[in-house]
Amino acid sequence: MHPLPKVPETEIKTRVRRFQNTLSALAIDGALITQNIDIFYLTGTMQNGLLYVPQSGEPLFYAKKSIDRASFESVIPVVEMGRQRELGQKIASRFGQPKKIGLEMDVLPYGLAKRYLSLFPGAEAADIAFALRQIRAVKSEYELKHIREAGKHLNEIIASLPGIIAPGMTELELSAKIEYALRLKGNIGIFRMRGYNQELCLGMVSSGSAAATPTYFDGPAGGLGLSIASPQSASRKKLQAGEPILVDISNVVEGYLIDQTRMAVIGDLDPELERAYQIAVGIIREAERMGVPGTPWQALYQRALEMAAEAGLSENFMGYGRDQVKFLGHGVGLEMDELPILARGFDQPLEEGMVIAIEPKFTFPGRGVIGIENTYVVTAEGLKALTIAPEEIIRIPEK
Amino acid sequence: MHPLPKVPETEIKTRVRRFQNTLSALAIDGALITQNIDIFYLTGTMQNGLLYVPQSGEPLFYAKKSIDRASFESVIPVVEMGRQRELGQKIASRFGQPKKIGLEMDVLPYGLAKRYLSLFPGAEAADIAFALRQIRAVKSEYELKHIREAGKHLNEIIASLPGIIAPGMTELELSAKIEYALRLKGNIGIFRMRGYNQELCLGMVSSGSAAATPTYFDGPAGGLGLSIASPQSASRKKLQAGEPILVDISNVVEGYLIDQTRMAVIGDLDPELERAYQIAVGIIREAERMGVPGTPWQALYQRALEMAAEAGLSENFMGYGRDQVKFLGHGVGLEMDELPILARGFDQPLEEGMVIAIEPKFTFPGRGVIGIENTYVVTAEGLKALTIAPEEIIRIPEK
Structure with missing residues (x-):
C-alpha cells in the first residue's frame, strides 16, 4: 500500500506483553484503548478504531478508517469494527465478558467513555492511563x-x-x-x-x-x-x-x-x-x-x-x-x-x-x-x- | 500587562446571554466550562481555569494559571481558583447548589468529569456541548x-x-x-x-x-x-x-x-x-x-x-x-x-x-x-x- 517504514513486530509484541503483565497485576480483564497515540504504541498503526487488549492472548484492533491502511500497518490483527453498538457483544464472545475493564480516563472524553462502558453491562471501569504511561516511559x-x-x-x-x-x-x-x-x-x-x-x-x-x-x-x-x-x-x-x-x-x-x-x-x-x-x-x-x-x-x-x-x-x-x-x-x-x-x-x-x-x-x-x-x-x-x-x-x- | 488586542466586551456579553438562554431552555442550573476554546469564547481569555456560567446572573472565571493574565484579558470577572476540592462549595454558596449541571461531554476527559461532578453531590450531569457549539456556529x-x-x-x-x-x-x-x-x-x-x-x-x-x-x-x-x-x-x-x-x-x-x-x-x-x-x-x-x-x-x-x-x-x-x-x-x-x-x-x-x-x-x-x-x-x-x-x-x- 505504501513505502513508509513500519514498527518492528518484536517492538509491538514486547510492549503488549508488558502491558498485559500490568493488566494482570491490576486484575483488569481487558483494556479498551481509544487514543490515537496509545493505539499506535500498541499496534503500529495510527488509523481510527478501538483496540481491545485482553489480560492474556492476542489483542485485536477493531478498525473504522482506514481499515485497509490499518491492516497493512498494524502488527496486531485487524478486523472491521462494524456497528459500534455490537462491539461489546463481539468482544465478549471472543474474549469473555470483562468484569473489570481498563480505560484511558485521562484523555477519553466523558461522553465516549459512557457510550463504551454501556457496551459492557455490569463491568467495573478502571483507569489504566498511568500504568500504560509508565510502560511507555x-x-x-x-x-x-x-x-x-x-x-x-x-x-x-x-x-x-x-x-x-x-x-x-x-x-x-x-x-x-x-x-x-x-x-x-x-x-x-x-x-x-x-x-x-x-x-x-x-x-x-x-x-x-x-x-x-x-x-x-x-x-x-x-x-x-x-x-x-x-x-x-x-x-x-x-x-x-x-x-x-x-x-x-x-x-x-x-x-x-x-x-x-x-x-x-x-x-x-x-x-x-x-x-x-x-x-x-x-x-x-x-x-x-x-x-x-x-x-x-x-x-x-x-x-x-x-x-x-x-x-x-x-x-x-x-x-x-x-x-x-x-x-x-x-x-x-x-x-x-x-x-x-x-x-x-x-x-x-x-x-x-x-x-x-x-x-x-x-x-x-x-x-x-x-x-x-x-x-x-x-x-x-x-x-x-x-x-x-x-x-x-x-x-x-x-x- | 501586554499590548495584544482583547475581545470586545459586547461580544462576550452577547455570547454569554445566548448561552444562558440555552441553559434556561434546557432547564440546566449552570454549566462548568472546562475546554480552553470554549472558555476563550465565553470570557475573552484562554488562560487555565474553570468557568461557571449560571442560568442567570454574571458568570465567574476561577483561574489557575496565569491568574494575572486571565484578570487582564477576561471580560468575565476572575477569581483565584484555590483548592479544587473547595470549588463545589464556593460555587454553591455563590450561585446556589445546581441540581442539573452542564458539561462539555464531547471533550472533557472521563477522569476529570468524574472529579468535577463529585464537587456537586446529587447534581445530574447534562451534555451542553452540542448546544454551545450551535451558539458558536x-x-x-x-x-x-x-x-x-x-x-x-x-x-x-x-x-x-x-x-x-x-x-x-x-x-x-x-x-x-x-x-x-x-x-x-x-x-x-x-x-x-x-x-x-x-x-x-x-x-x-x-x-x-x-x-x-x-x-x-x-x-x-x-x-x-x-x-x-x-x-x-x-x-x-x-x-x-x-x-x-x-x-x-x-x-x-x-x-x-x-x-x-x-x-x-x-x-x-x-x-x-x-x-x-x-x-x-x-x-x-x-x-x-x-x-x-x-x-x-x-x-x-x-x-x-x-x-x-x-x-x-x-x-x-x-x-x-x-x-x-x-x-x-x-x-x-x-x-x-x-x-x-x-x-x-x-x-x-x-x-x-x-x-x-x-x-x-x-x-x-x-x-x-x-x-x-x-x-x-x-x-x-x-x-x-x-x-x-x-x-x-x-x-x-x-x-
Missing part, C-alpha cells in the same frame, strides 16, 4: 534511535542560529525560520501533548519581557504569543540587544519528540542573568549526577529547589511568583508530557530506559527567562544526554 | 472580520503558487513553504480540532497517488504523510507532471480558522480528472444556490450525493469505497470541525451568520484527489464566499 533502542535523530536535527538548528538571529527581527520570524528548517528535515509539524487543553507549536521562542509574560501553559517559560487566542511562545516583539533569547524547541522524528533549550543574546547579557544561567547549569549537572536508576523522581526536583534557594532565586525558579510550575522535568516520547514527572509527591524510582527532559529555568519579570534544557536517557551509569547541542550561550555581535 | 461581524482576513492571506498564498510549484519538489517542501509564508503573516501554527484523536498540520497538501492514500482523518482527502506516526497530508513524494496537486489549506487569524482547497497541475491533467473537477464545481455552485437560511444541513449533502451519482462518480465521492466520509461540509471558526455538519441525519436549519466550509472532492485510487473547497457565511441572500482565491486550476508549465 521506558524506551527501547528502536525508540531511542528516533529521539537521537531528532536531537541531531536540533543541534543543526542551534549551529545555524548565529547566521539567523539579528537585531530587529521578530520572535515570530525567528520561530518561523526554525520551524521551516525543521519541517524540511521531516518534522511532522504537530507537537503532541496528552494534557487536557495543552497545546504547542514548536516550543517557546521568546525574548526579554515577552518571554516573562505568564501563560496558561504548564511549563516554566511563558511567552506573549501572537494573540490572546494563542497566548504562548513567539510574538511580534522584536529581538533587542542585551535580552535573553529563549530557544526552547522540540522536534519530532517518526512520532518521537525531543526537547531542548538553549539561550542566545545579541551583545551582552546582564551579569545577574548570566549568573542565573550558571545556576541553571549547576542544577542540571547535579541532576545528571543524581539521575541513576532507583532515584525517586521527586528527589531531583527537591534538590533543584534547594539549589535555587541557596542562590537566592527561589521566587524566580520555574516561573515567577504564583505562576511558578512545580516540576523540574518531564518524560518525552510520543508525547511531550510523558512520565516520569520530576515533581513533589512522585516517589517512583527512575528506571533504565526512561527519557527525561530536564529544564531548570529562571523568570525575571520584565527582563526575560533564562535556563537550559537537555533530554536524557537513564542508563545503568546515569543520565546520558540525547540532546547534543553545545551548552554555551550563543553570542551574536551587536551591529 | 453563528458568527458575529467581529468574528467574520478575522475569518475574512484569514481568507485574504490564503489568496496571497494561492497567487504565489505558480512561482513555487516545480516538478521534482516534494510535497513536504511545498507544504513547508506554504506554512512558512502563512506563519510570517501571523498564523499561530496550531490548527485546532475538537474531535477526539483528530489533528492537523496546515491541511492536506498532497499529490497523485499519495493524496489518494486513505487515512484515519475524518475528511475526504487523505494523504500518505511523513510517517506511520503522522499518516496524513504531505509526504516525501515528488510532484510529477500530470498529477492533481491538492492544496487544501487553512489559516488562523486571532484564533479563527478558514478552510480552502484549490488544485494545481504541472502540465496537463487527465480529461477524466478535469471532468471530475467540473462536477465538483457544479456541486459547489448548487450548494451556493441552496444555502439560504432555513435549508436543512443535510439537504446540501443529499443533493451533492445525487449530483455525484448522476455523474457516475458515487464511488469516488468524498473518499473512495469504504473510506468515504459521509458529509459535504463543516462549520469553521475557533475549531476546524464546528457546526453545522452538512451530513445525513442533521435536519437543523442553516442560520444567518453560520460559517461553512463546503468541500466536494473525488478520490481516484492510484491517481489522486480532485475537488474544490470554499468557506462561506450564510446571509439572508444566501451563501457569501469568505475565500476569495480564483477557482481555476493552477496550471504550471512543464519544463
Whole structure:
C-alpha cells in the first residue's frame, strides 16, 4: 500500500506483553484503548478504531478508517469494527465478558467513555492511563534511535542560529525560520501533548519581557504569543540587544519528540542573568549526577529547589511568583508530557530506559527567562544526554 | 500587562446571554466550562481555569494559571481558583447548589468529569456541548472580520503558487513553504480540532497517488504523510507532471480558522480528472444556490450525493469505497470541525451568520484527489464566499 517504514513486530509484541503483565497485576480483564497515540504504541498503526487488549492472548484492533491502511500497518490483527453498538457483544464472545475493564480516563472524553462502558453491562471501569504511561516511559533502542535523530536535527538548528538571529527581527520570524528548517528535515509539524487543553507549536521562542509574560501553559517559560487566542511562545516583539533569547524547541522524528533549550543574546547579557544561567547549569549537572536508576523522581526536583534557594532565586525558579510550575522535568516520547514527572509527591524510582527532559529555568519579570534544557536517557551509569547541542550561550555581535 | 488586542466586551456579553438562554431552555442550573476554546469564547481569555456560567446572573472565571493574565484579558470577572476540592462549595454558596449541571461531554476527559461532578453531590450531569457549539456556529461581524482576513492571506498564498510549484519538489517542501509564508503573516501554527484523536498540520497538501492514500482523518482527502506516526497530508513524494496537486489549506487569524482547497497541475491533467473537477464545481455552485437560511444541513449533502451519482462518480465521492466520509461540509471558526455538519441525519436549519466550509472532492485510487473547497457565511441572500482565491486550476508549465 505504501513505502513508509513500519514498527518492528518484536517492538509491538514486547510492549503488549508488558502491558498485559500490568493488566494482570491490576486484575483488569481487558483494556479498551481509544487514543490515537496509545493505539499506535500498541499496534503500529495510527488509523481510527478501538483496540481491545485482553489480560492474556492476542489483542485485536477493531478498525473504522482506514481499515485497509490499518491492516497493512498494524502488527496486531485487524478486523472491521462494524456497528459500534455490537462491539461489546463481539468482544465478549471472543474474549469473555470483562468484569473489570481498563480505560484511558485521562484523555477519553466523558461522553465516549459512557457510550463504551454501556457496551459492557455490569463491568467495573478502571483507569489504566498511568500504568500504560509508565510502560511507555521506558524506551527501547528502536525508540531511542528516533529521539537521537531528532536531537541531531536540533543541534543543526542551534549551529545555524548565529547566521539567523539579528537585531530587529521578530520572535515570530525567528520561530518561523526554525520551524521551516525543521519541517524540511521531516518534522511532522504537530507537537503532541496528552494534557487536557495543552497545546504547542514548536516550543517557546521568546525574548526579554515577552518571554516573562505568564501563560496558561504548564511549563516554566511563558511567552506573549501572537494573540490572546494563542497566548504562548513567539510574538511580534522584536529581538533587542542585551535580552535573553529563549530557544526552547522540540522536534519530532517518526512520532518521537525531543526537547531542548538553549539561550542566545545579541551583545551582552546582564551579569545577574548570566549568573542565573550558571545556576541553571549547576542544577542540571547535579541532576545528571543524581539521575541513576532507583532515584525517586521527586528527589531531583527537591534538590533543584534547594539549589535555587541557596542562590537566592527561589521566587524566580520555574516561573515567577504564583505562576511558578512545580516540576523540574518531564518524560518525552510520543508525547511531550510523558512520565516520569520530576515533581513533589512522585516517589517512583527512575528506571533504565526512561527519557527525561530536564529544564531548570529562571523568570525575571520584565527582563526575560533564562535556563537550559537537555533530554536524557537513564542508563545503568546515569543520565546520558540525547540532546547534543553545545551548552554555551550563543553570542551574536551587536551591529 | 501586554499590548495584544482583547475581545470586545459586547461580544462576550452577547455570547454569554445566548448561552444562558440555552441553559434556561434546557432547564440546566449552570454549566462548568472546562475546554480552553470554549472558555476563550465565553470570557475573552484562554488562560487555565474553570468557568461557571449560571442560568442567570454574571458568570465567574476561577483561574489557575496565569491568574494575572486571565484578570487582564477576561471580560468575565476572575477569581483565584484555590483548592479544587473547595470549588463545589464556593460555587454553591455563590450561585446556589445546581441540581442539573452542564458539561462539555464531547471533550472533557472521563477522569476529570468524574472529579468535577463529585464537587456537586446529587447534581445530574447534562451534555451542553452540542448546544454551545450551535451558539458558536453563528458568527458575529467581529468574528467574520478575522475569518475574512484569514481568507485574504490564503489568496496571497494561492497567487504565489505558480512561482513555487516545480516538478521534482516534494510535497513536504511545498507544504513547508506554504506554512512558512502563512506563519510570517501571523498564523499561530496550531490548527485546532475538537474531535477526539483528530489533528492537523496546515491541511492536506498532497499529490497523485499519495493524496489518494486513505487515512484515519475524518475528511475526504487523505494523504500518505511523513510517517506511520503522522499518516496524513504531505509526504516525501515528488510532484510529477500530470498529477492533481491538492492544496487544501487553512489559516488562523486571532484564533479563527478558514478552510480552502484549490488544485494545481504541472502540465496537463487527465480529461477524466478535469471532468471530475467540473462536477465538483457544479456541486459547489448548487450548494451556493441552496444555502439560504432555513435549508436543512443535510439537504446540501443529499443533493451533492445525487449530483455525484448522476455523474457516475458515487464511488469516488468524498473518499473512495469504504473510506468515504459521509458529509459535504463543516462549520469553521475557533475549531476546524464546528457546526453545522452538512451530513445525513442533521435536519437543523442553516442560520444567518453560520460559517461553512463546503468541500466536494473525488478520490481516484492510484491517481489522486480532485475537488474544490470554499468557506462561506450564510446571509439572508444566501451563501457569501469568505475565500476569495480564483477557482481555476493552477496550471504550471512543464519544463
